[in-house]
Amino acid sequence: MVKFALRLFIFSTPFLVLIALEIYIDPFNYFSEGKNKVLLKKKEEIALKTNPYLYRLIEYDRNPCSTIILGDSRMVELNSSKFENIGKEKVSNLAMGGGTMQDAIKILNYISDKHDIKKIYWGVSLETYSGTRLRDRATPSIEIKKSFLLYLLNRYTFSSAMLICRSMITHEQIDLYKPPFSKEDFWQNQLELISRYLANYSYPGNYFRDLKKIAGTCKEKDIKLVFVVCPTHVDLQKKIHEFNLDDQDKNFKIDMESLGDVFDFNYPNVITNDKNNFNDPFHFNDSISRIIIQEISTQKIQYSKFTSFAK
Numbered sequence: 363m364v365k366f367a368l369r370l371f372i373f374s375t376p377f378l379v380l381i382a383l384e385i386y387i388d389p390f391n392y393f394s395e396g397k398n399k400v401l402l403k404k405k406e407e408i409a410l411k412t413n414p415y416l417y418r419l420i421e422y423d424r425n426p427c428s429t430i431i432l433g434d435s436r437m438v439e440l441n442s443s444k445f446e447n448i449g450k451e452k453v454s455n456l457a458m459g460g461g462t463m464q465d466a467i468k469i470l471n472y473i474s475d476k477h478d479i480k481k482i483y484w485g486v487s488l489e490t491y492s493g494t495r496l497r498d499r500a501t502p503s504i505e506i507k508k509s510f511l512l513y514l515l516n517r518y519t520f521s522s523a524m525l526i527c528r529s530m531i532t533h534e535q536i537d538l539y540k541p542p543f544s545k546e547d548f549w550q551n552q553l554e555l556i557s558r559y560l561a562n563y564s565y566p567g568n569y570f571r572d573l574k575k576i577a578g579t580c581k582e583k584d585i586k587l588v589f590v591v592c593p594t595h596v597d598l599q600k601k602i603h604e605f606n607l608d609d610q611d612k613n614f615k616i617d618m619e620s621l622g623d624v625f626d627f628n629y630p631n632v633i634t635n636d637k638n639n640f641n642d643p644f645h646f647n648d649s650i651s652r653i654i655i656q657e658i659s660t661q662k663i664q665y666s667k668f669t670s671f672a673k
Contacts, residue, residue, distance in 0.1 A: 415503035433485025449659025587622030
């Protein structure tokens with residue numbers, strides 16, 4: 363019996379050490395708000411990029427805000443500090459890199475059950491408003507967040523803790539988002555990506571029904587619903603015409619206008635015609651993010667096509 367207990371202890375020791383390391387590093391700040399500035403920076407560089415859903419939902423539940431941002435990586439660029447500096451508006455950014463319409467709906471349903479929401483900035487686009495984009499990465503992260511054991515035993519916590527530990531020991535700069543291409547090659551790669559999205563486009567009746575329900579709830583609870591169609595470079599806009607989706611693009615924007623305010627930056631203009639305003643066809647640079655925030659936060663229209671929702 364003693365030998366068995368000893369073997370069991372020896373066998374379990376590595377797992378106990380790993381669990382202890384995960385608790386100590388706590389890559390997603392599950393147990394407490396990060397206060398060690400050096401460690402917190404590593405968490406933002408690694409854990410936030412490993413699973414932004416888990417990181418941002420834990421952060422939001424700890425410090426909720428009545429104004430939120432939803433959407434994909436384009437809306438991530440509209441960060442909270444910029445809103446405070448430019449629009450004097452306090453917001454929580456719950457947009458996710460690679461986020462789908464389904465993700466945004468799941469996140470909104472989760473947080474609205476727990477917190478009081480007054481305003482939603484929701485980034486939308488034709489490629490995400492598609493019946494073929496059905497990926498849901500939000501739900502697994504919500505389930506992890508609900509369980510102490512799932513938090514300790516999931517691959518995101520383990521891999522993030524290991525990478526953070528490695529970075530702090532070796533002082534290695536770990537960049538999880540750096541593309542393995544030159545800017546020009548990456549530009550073409552992203553145009554190929556949008557081609558795959560648009561080639562499989564179908565009208566998302568399921569999403570429109572969900573959004574109508576959400577819009578109805580917003581009207582009942584006096585929640586301001588604002589849709590933002592972010593600017594993309596004209597190279598990407600041309601793909602919509604190339605795949606004969608001009609009518610679908612118009613219908614997409616009509617659908618959004620029937621649900622809330624719409625700021626549409628995605629048409630040929632001085633922003634979208636200039637390649638220098640973009641890091642790739644999808645993603646605008648910092649100067650453009652400031653323009654977008656200025657318009658949607660103050661409603662001083664200069665570059666967007668604005669449609670006010672008639673209640």
